[in-house]
Amino acid sequence: MRLDGQTAVITGGTRGLGRAMAEAFLAEGASVVVAARNPYDIKELADDHGDRLLFHPTDVTDETSVAELTVAAVETFGGVDVLVNNAGVSRDGRIARLSVTDWNTTLATNLTGVFLCTRAVIGPMVARREATGVGGRIINVSSCVAGRAAVGAAAYSASKAAVEMFTRTSAAELAPKGITVNCLSPGYIDEGMGKELASNDRAWESYRGRLLSGRLGRPSEIGATAVFLASQDSSYVNGSVVEVNGGLMWAA
Numbered sequence: 001m002r003l004d005g006q007t008a009v010i011t012g013g014t015r016g017l018g019r020a021m022a023e024a025f026l027a028e029g030a031s032v033v034v035a036a037r038n039p040y041d042i043k044e045l046a047d048d049h050g051d052r053l054l055f056h057p058t059d060v061t062d063e064t065s066v067a068e069l070t071v072a073a074v075e076t077f078g079g080v081d082v083l084v085n086n087a088g089v090s091r092d093g094r095i096a097r098l099s100v101t102d103w104n105t106t107l108a109t110n111l112t113g114v115f116l117c118t119r120a121v122i123g124p125m126v127a128r129r130e131a132t133g134v135g136g137r138i139i140n141v142s143s144c145v146a147g148r149a150a151v152g153a154a155a156y157s158a159s160k161a162a163v164e165m166f167t168r169t170s171a172a173e174l175a176p177k178g179i180t181v182n183c184l185s186p187g188y189i190d191e192g193m194g195k196e197l198a199s200n201d202r203a204w205e206s207y208r209g210r211l212l213s214g215r216l217g218r219p220s221e222i223g224a225t226a227v228f229l230a231s232q233d234s235s236y237v238n239g240s241v242v243e244v245n246g247g248l249m250w251a252a
């Protein structure tokens with residue numbers, strides 16, 4: 001029970017990788033606030049962990065909505081120890097045809113959302129540290145395309161590269177407050193956005209040769225890394241980008 005007594009806020013925790021991280025955190029004893037716009041199939045998880053799971057309707061692009069999320073977490077579980085900035089969208093399109101709406105939606109969700117949620121938890125994390133002596137943990141979720149060029153992913157990869165830089169700056173600014181900030185960079189995972197790759201034979205063939213593991217990642221492998229970054233086991237890890245991508249090479 002590496003997260004016993006801890007409260008984690010996971011944005012985009014209703015499905016995909018966020019859901020896998022929520023399940024992993026619950027299994028390690030944490031209370032979890034799942035934040036997304038729609039509840040989807042969170043009911044089953046809520047039935048199993050009713051007293052330790054809260055779904056809070058949240059739009060991470062909206063400052064007021066994010067502020068309400070933090071208030072709900074503090075009122076329900078008494079504080080916030082861990083924030084996972086996982087909510088994300090991908091709007092693919094070559095630059096020549098990419099709409100401003102798709103560009104703005106991608107940046108607002110993947111980057112501004114990370115900024116708003118990070119800013120909102122600083123106060124509660126500092127208060128928690130004063131009360132318990134345990135510092136906060138922030139885990140941002142980027143992507144293997146943050147540092148690799150992928151045709152059609154200009155908005156998405158630019159937003160994720162920015163998240164990695166935001167991680168380093170946040171780690172430097174928040175270290176004096178006892179908060180560590182790290183980034184989890186997934187490769188192609190057999191869940192959420194990654195499932196589309198697996199179902200597209202041509203795309204999968206072109207990526208398989210670049211994967212040292214030769215397979216897609218499992219959602220549980222993302223959950224296990226997130227638990228490590230959220231727990232005291234990672235006490236000397238700060239400002240890092242942890243790649244969980246099965247050994248994805250830069251070129252085939």
Ligand SMILES: NC(=O)c1ccc[n+]([C@@H]2O[C@H](COP(=O)([O-])OP(=O)(O)OC[C@H]3O[C@@H](n4cnc5c(N)ncnc54)[C@H](OP(=O)(O)O)[C@@H]3O)[C@@H](O)[C@H]2O)c1
Binds near residue numbers: 014037190194
């Ligand atoms: N799956 C992969 O292979 C992979 C690889 C690399 C990186 N990633 C990253 O991992 C994260 C999760 O991806 P995923 O594949 O699990 O995606 P997903 O299945 O599409 O889930 C995205 C989650 O984000 C939430 N979300 C989207 N916009 C939101 C908003 N404005 N406010 C609050 N919540 C919002 C969604 O809920 P609502 O729509 O109801 O709000 C949903 O819960 C993303 O940051 C993604 O970039 C995934």
